[in-house]
Amino acid sequence: MAVLALGTLGFQSWPEAERPVEARREPYCARTVTPHGDRAQAREGIGCSYDTGFDDQSPSIQISRNGTLVIARGSGGVLVSHDRGLSWARIDVPALANGDDPAKGAHGYVHIDAVTDRLYYLTSMTAASCGPLKDGAVVSWSDDLGKTWHGKAVGCGTYDWGRLVTGHDPRALHGRSLYYFGVAPRLVGGLRPVYRSRDGGETWKKLRQLASVTTEGGAGVTAPDGTIYFDYPEYIGFWPARMLRSDYPFVPANTCREMIAVSEDFGETWRQQPLPDSRACNLLNGQQRVAVDKAGTVYALWSDDRDAKLYMVVSHDKARTWSRRVQVMPVGATFNNNQANIIAGEKGHVVISSQNTRSPTNPRVWITNGHGEWGAYLAESFNADDAAPLFRSVALDRDGDPSLREGESPSEAEAYLGISPSDEVWASFSRHGGKLGKGSRITAARIQE
Numbered sequence: 001m002a003v004l005a006l007g008t009l010g011f012q013s014w015p016e017a018e019r020p021v022e023a024r025r026e027p028y029c030a031r032t033v034t035p036h037g038d039r040a041q042a043r044e045g046i047g048c049s050y051d052t053g054f055d056d057q058s059p060s061i062q063i064s065r066n067g068t069l070v071i072a073r074g075s076g077g078v079l080v081s082h083d084r085g086l087s088w089a090r091i092d093v094p095a096l097a098n099g100d101d102p103a104k105g106a107h108g109y110v111h112i113d114a115v116t117d118r119l120y121y122l123t124s125m126t127a128a129s130c131g132p133l134k135d136g137a138v139v140s141w142s143d144d145l146g147k148t149w150h151g152k153a154v155g156c157g158t159y160d161w162g163r164l165v166t167g168h169d170p171r172a173l174h175g176r177s178l179y180y181f182g183v184a185p186r187l188v189g190g191l192r193p194v195y196r197s198r199d200g201g202e203t204w205k206k207l208r209q210l211a212s213v214t215t216e217g218g219a220g221v222t223a224p225d226g227t228i229y230f231d232y233p234e235y236i237g238f239w240p241a242r243m244l245r246s247d248y249p250f251v252p253a254n255t256c257r258e259m260i261a262v263s264e265d266f267g268e269t270w271r272q273q274p275l276p277d278s279r280a281c282n283l284l285n286g287q288q289r290v291a292v293d294k295a296g297t298v299y300a301l302w303s304d305d306r307d308a309k310l311y312m313v314v315s316h317d318k319a320r321t322w323s324r325r326v327q328v329m330p331v332g333a334t335f336n337n338n339q340a341n342i343i344a345g346e347k348g349h350v351v352i353s354s355q356n357t358r359s360p361t362n363p364r365v366w367i368t369n370g371h372g373e374w375g376a377y378l379a380e381s382f383n384a385d386d387a388a389p390l391f392r393s394v395a396l397d398r399d400g401d402p403s404l405r406e407g408e409s410p411s412e413a414e415a416y417l418g419i420s421p422s423d424e425v426w427a428s429f430s431r432h433g434g435k436l437g438k439g440s441r442i443t444a445a446r447i448q449e
Helices: 002-010 240-244
Strands: 028-031 046-056 061-063 069-072 077-081 089-092 106-112 119-124 137-142 150-154 163-168 176-181 190-192 194-197 228-233 258-263 271-274 290-292 298-303 310-315 335-344 350-357 375-381 391-395 415-419 425-431 440-448
Touching (some): 028 391, 046 077, 061 106, 061 415, 061 425, 069 106, 069 440, 077 106, 077 119, 106 163, 119 163, 137 176, 163 228, 228 290, 228 298, 298 335, 310 335, 335 415, 350 415, 350 425, 375 425
Parallel strands (some): 290 335
Antiparallel strands (some): 028 046, 077 089, 106 119, 137 150, 163 176, 176 194, 228 258, 258 271, 290 298, 335 350, 375 391, 415 425
16 A cells, blocks of 8 residues: 555646635634633633635645744645735745746645744655656745745655754754655655755755654654654554664564654764554654654654544653653544644643544544544643643634535645744644545634633
8 A cells, every 4th residue: 555655646746726716714713621620720712713715735834933824835835924814825936947846746845944034845756857757856945935936956766745844053054954854665655864954955965864764754843952853653564674774673562653753963863762652553644743842842742543532742851751641632522533733832832733523433444534524623731741731722613614524535634833933833724625636725723812
C-alpha cells in the first residue's frame, strides 16, 4: 500500500479544486467549556471560525509579526488576510526563472520565520529542474508578505510531504537556519532526509544522517536554543539497513509507537525517542504532533490506535524522558479521527486543533475515511507543563453542520496551527472534503478572551 501511495503521489500533480461556488459564510463563535469540576479555575474564552471563501487541499497556517494570516494553498500560492480572518485574498506565487513552478506541485506548505518575518511557501513534486522522475520541491520566499517572491529548487529525489522549519543557528545569516524535510522512496514508506540552508534558501546542503524512516512525518518545530523536533510513527515495515546502523537502530519494541526525532546540532545528527505507552500506526497524515514552548518544555500529542482518543505527554529533558500520558479530548468529543495538531508558545501555553465525533461508538474504520460525522475543535491550556493540566475547549461547527458529514472524506491534513511571536494562535480547518485532490472548504479559527 505504501509503495502504491508513494508512486501515485510522487508522479502526478493534483488538479485544480472543482467544487460548486459557495457564498462565504459569516463568522461563527461559541464559548469555551472546561471539564466538570474545573470551571472555577477556568479562563473563559470565545472560539470563532472564519470562512475564507476558498476551497483547497491540506491547508497550513502562519501568523506574521503584524498579525497578517497566511494559509497555504495546495499548489500555486497562498491565501492572505490582513483583518483577522474577516476577508481573504489569493496570492499566486510565480514560477522560478528556470521554469520550476509551484502551481504544478502538491502539498503546499507555509512557514513564517519568527525572527526575520520571512514568508516561505513550499510545494512538493514540482522541481522539473531535477530531471525526469526526480521530482524535488520548490521553496519560494517573500520578505514583504507576498508582494515579491524569490525561490529555489531543493531535494531532488524527494517526492511527497515536504516540510519547512526555521530555527536559531549562530552560524547562519541573521542567526536563522532553514530546514527542508523531504520524503525519499524505499520499499515500504519513505526515508526522511534533511537539507539545511544557512542563507535563507539561496543555497542548500544535504545533511549526512537520516532523521527517520517514515512516510508522512510531522511538520517539525525548533526550540529557542535551536534544537529541532519532529514526530513520526514507527511502522512495521522497517529499513533493512537499520539492522547494521548504530546511529539509527531498529528496535522491534518501538513498532507502532509514536516517535520524536531530535537534533541538537542543527540537523547534522539525530536521535529517535519513543513515546511510552503509545500506539500510533494509523497516523498516516503528516501533521504537527510535537511542540516546544519558550521555556524549552516539549509536548507530544497522538491519537491512540487502541481507543481513538487524544493523549499528551511532556518532556523537560529534550524528549529523553516523558511524563505519564494525559487524555486531552475536548469536552463533549468521544473519538478522534487522527486529525490533530499541537503548538506551544509562552511557558505552559499549548493549543490543540483536532477533528472529533460525538458518537457513542467510533464510526471510523481503521485508516479509511468517509465514515461518520466529524467536527472541528480547539483546546487551550495555560498550564500544560503541569502534571494535571487544565484545558478549555470549543466546538467550532454550527448545530447540524459538522465539518465532515457521513460519506465525506478529509483531504489528508485538515487541522493545522500557527503561532505569532506575541503568542497569538490561529488554526486552519477543512470542511466537507471531497475525494483526495478535489479540495475542501478552508476556514481559519482561534480562541480569544
